[in-house]
Amino acid sequence: MNHILTTAAGRAALLTAAALLLAGAAPARAATEPARSADWLLLTVTRDGAPTGIRPGTPAGDRPGAARGALLRCDPPSGHARAERACAELDAAHGRIADIPARETLCPMIHAPVTAQARGQWRGQPVDYTRTFPNACVMAARTGALFAWDAED
Structure with a gap:
């Protein structure tokens, strides 16, 4: 005991x-x-309408409904390879993703829809953005570096 x-x-x-x-x-x-910023965005890109009949060995990112994501923080910039540029573009657009200036580029007219989604908080304001684009090229042209964490310039 x-x-x-x-x-x-x-x-x-x-x-x-x-x-x-x-x-x-x-x-x-x-x-x-140092005080951590409360600003953060959970970013996801989901492939919609990918062709049916997946072939063996198809990368997961090319499969229907496959989502890729990143957690973007800007104080200091982190979350993906282009975090610094994405944060600068968000600052310039006052956190409004739809107001990021469209980049002039030529995109192929291939129907391969992708849905970009951002949820979180930017400069004390809630962010809830969802938009489907005809393909990843158009998405990158309209959203700058925000969802282009693995694309090349």
Whole structure:
């Protein structure tokens, strides 16, 4: 019976010590770390209407309903290879994705729809953007670097 009481007392002491350490360490850690931005966007691109009859070995990104995504943060820029440029474009458009200036480019007239979606918060305002484009080229031309985390310039 002494063993059971000693174990229970030891657990209680450890929990109390952990709570005291966490309570005491949190303000010190918060004071030394830079404030993290609350701005973030969860970005996804989903292929719609991909051809049926998937061939073996077809990359997952080319399959119907396959989604790719990234979590974009801008303070500091992170989330995909073009985060810095995407953040600059969002700032210039005041966080309104539809207001990012369209880039002049020639896109093939291939029907391969993709749906771009952004959800999150930008400069204290909620963001809820969903749009389907005829193909990935048109999406990149209309949304700049935001959804082009693996595309080339």
